[in-house]
Amino acid sequence: MSSKRIFGILLSLLGACAIWWTNLDVGAQSIEGARFAKDQGENSSLASKGPLGEGSLVTNRNPRTNIKVFLRTDNSSVKPGDELHFTAETDRDCYLTLLYPSSESNKVTVLWPNQESGWNNRVRRGKPIRIPEPGSSIHLKVDGRSPYERIVAVAASEPDCFLGRRDYLEEPGRPIRTLALRSSELLEELRYRAERLADNVDWGTSQLTVDVVGAKTSRELFVSNLSPKGETLLTVKSLNALIAKKGYNWTAGATSVSEVSDQELRTLCGARELLDKDVLLPHLITKDERVALDVAQATRPTKWDWRDVNGQDWSTPIRDQVRCGSCVAMSVVAVVEMQHQIFQKKAHSGIQFSPGQLFSCGCGRCCDKGWNIYKALDFVEYEGLLLESDYPWRPIDQDCAAGGCPASTSGQSGSSKTKILKWRATKNAEQAKTWLSKYGPLATSMLVFPDFLNYKQGVYNPTTTGEKGGGHAITIVGYDDEGKFWICGNSWGTGWGENGWFKIAYDQCGIGSRDAFYGVEFATSAK
Numbered sequence: 001m002s003s004k005r006i007f008g009i010l011l012s013l014l015g016a017c018a019i020w021w022t023n024l025d026v027g028a029q030s031i032e033g034a035r036f037a038k039d040q041g042e043n044s045s046l047a048s049k050g051p052l053g054e055g056s057l058v059t060n061r062n063p064r065t066n067i068k069v070f071l072r073t074d075n076s077s078v079k080p081g082d083e084l085h086f087t088a089e090t091d092r093d094c095y096l097t098l099l100y101p102s103s104e105s106n107k108v109t110v111l112w113p114n115q116e117s118g119w120n121n122r123v124r125r126g127k128p129i130r131i132p133e134p135g136s137s138i139h140l141k142v143d144g145r146s147p148y149e150r151i152v153a154v155a156a157s158e159p160d161c162f163l164g165r166r167d168y169l170e171e172p173g174r175p176i177r178t179l180a181l182r183s184s185e186l187l188e189e190l191r192y193r194a195e196r197l198a199d200n201v202d203w204g205t206s207q208l209t210v211d212v213v214g215a216k217t218s219r220e221l222f223v224s225n226l227s228p229k230g231e232t233l234l235t236v237k238s239l240n241a242l243i244a245k246k247g248y249n250w251t252a253g254a255t256s257v258s259e260v261s262d263q264e265l266r267t268l269c270g271a272r273e274l275l276d277k278d279v280l281l282p283h284l285i286t287k288d289e290r291v292a293l294d295v296a297q298a299t300r301p302t303k304w305d306w307r308d309v310n311g312q313d314w315s316t317p318i319r320d321q322v323r324c325g326s327c328v329a330m331s332v333v334a335v336v337e338m339q340h341q342i343f344q345k346k347a348h349s350g351i352q353f354s355p356g357q358l359f360s361c362g363c364g365r366c367c368d369k370g371w372n373i374y375k376a377l378d379f380v381e382y383e384g385l386l387l388e389s390d391y392p393w394r395p396i397d398q399d400c401a402a403g404g405c406p407a408s409t410s411g412q413s414g415s416s417k418t419k420i421l422k423w424r425a426t427k428n429a430e431q432a433k434t435w436l437s438k439y440g441p442l443a444t445s446m447l448v449f450p451d452f453l454n455y456k457q458g459v460y461n462p463t464t465t466g467e468k469g470g471g472h473a474i475t476i477v478g479y480d481d482e483g484k485f486w487i488c489g490n491s492w493g494t495g496w497g498e499n500g501w502f503k504i505a506y507d508q509c510g511i512g513s514r515d516a517f518y519g520v521e522f523a524t525s526a527k
Contacts, residue, residue, distance in 0.1 A: 067204035080144025101183035108179040115175040157202035184323030250458030256495030269470030270325025270370035271445035305478035318500030320493035322395035324367040329359035330491035331473035357391035361400035384417030432517040
């Protein structure tokens with residue numbers, strides 16, 4: 001046999017080995033990929049449920065730095081009184097934190113690390129962590145107050161760089177600790193921190209959701225305490241039937257907030273009632289002769305909508321306050337933005353002021369306290385607003401940054417602020433409509449009933465006057481006398497209502513009675 005032929009045979013054998021080795025490696029990767037895809041698939045269908053809100057947890061799309069965390073439980077469902085058991089495993093050595101966010105208490109419990117691990121959260125690749133460990137004194141009991149239980153995992157290649165000891169509340173003597181974050185703000189905080197991790201940090205998150213069979217509520221049963229005489233639970237179908245029975249013209253459905261807990265509903269409603277009417281006296285429309293005369297003599301149209309004035313849309317994008325009672329800041333900023341565009345005669349100018357600066361610097365740590373509209377307007381008049389790009393919105397309690405600009409943004413302490421000349425108020429609906437058609441949008445507040453969370457479209461009328469979530473600030477951009485409704489913008493994202501907008505019947509939910517209608521002016525009149 002010639003040497004060339006022998007050499008050719010050897011090359012063929014080497015090629016075959018290379019193909020076999022490549023296929024073997026690809027097969028191994030496929031098995032691991034299928035294993036991970038199966039786990040993610042099991043959890044991803046549950047991603048929109050529970051206190052963390054819509055969407056899955058923060059995803060690291062860089063395969064090089066993505067730490068995979070596998071969460072498994074023995075049972076796909078549990079009953080009230082059962083103990084929840086689960087295991088966590090990572091695909092590499094890392095620092096792991098396991099969290100239990102409760103929608104009922106709005107607290108986040110740290111299940112791992114714990115006292116039994118010596119508060120050490122270092123884990124090894126392929127070595128599962130079981131909660132609870134055999135013989136452990138730490139137990140996670142299912143109380144049945146929620147239709148699901150959720151476990152969240154956060155992993156990073158470096159200690160305390162993503163989530164760690166700096167976030168724990170000091171609780172001496174306790175075997176487990178609590179995060180200094182509420183359940184309702186956990187997802188947004190994780191997203192915020194993920195965006196700011198150094199490039200050399202590997203990280204990943206995961207979640208596991210377990211159904212609770214026999215819980216006091218369920219995902220389908222979403223409206224509670226509709227009657228002061230006792231608890232009534234309605235499905236979307238039965239709520240729509242009730243709407244039709246009462247002769248109302250609106251439709252209910254699943255929305256971005258339809259599954260919030262009672263506590264989260266109260267947090268969403270952050271507009272305090274106006275109790276001291278005297279604060280309005282210097283700002284009443286009737287106190288300004290020019291404005292009072294304009295309003296008195298104006299012949300207003302029977303309908304108006306700032307989203308369509310001779311084909312021009314003067315509105316600004318709908319915001320999402322998430323689970324923070326910042327609706328006052330959202331409403332006031334929306335009014336100022338639109339009025340600024342009208343004053344400049346530039347629709348779609350792209351101007352976006354900062355509700356984060358207004359809320360954190362004007363009110364403080366008020367996510368669960370709320371605010372008054374007139375106080376927010378005073379801040380804009382005397383202190384002014386930064387741009388959103390200078391002070392990005394974060395739906396958590398935070399202190400006002402020095403100079404009004406957080407160090408993590410491009411804004412500097414000398415960034416210019418925009419002030420209004422003054423703000424005006426009225427409790428007269430006719431004056432409010434005239435202001436709308438002649439000057440610009442208005443801020444006000446309303447009472448929120450549980451069925452409002454499921455508003456999808458139409459002219460809203462509450463189906464009940466029983467249990468209320470509280471006061472909520474909104475932005476009025478128009479009205480329709482023929483249909484007898486206000487046209488308003490909300491701050492619950494575009495997944496609620498008519499892409500974030502809604503219509504509400506006149507004389508409903510305390511509009512104009514629990515609080516005033518508020519408008520703003522710049523140096524000269526808008527028109």
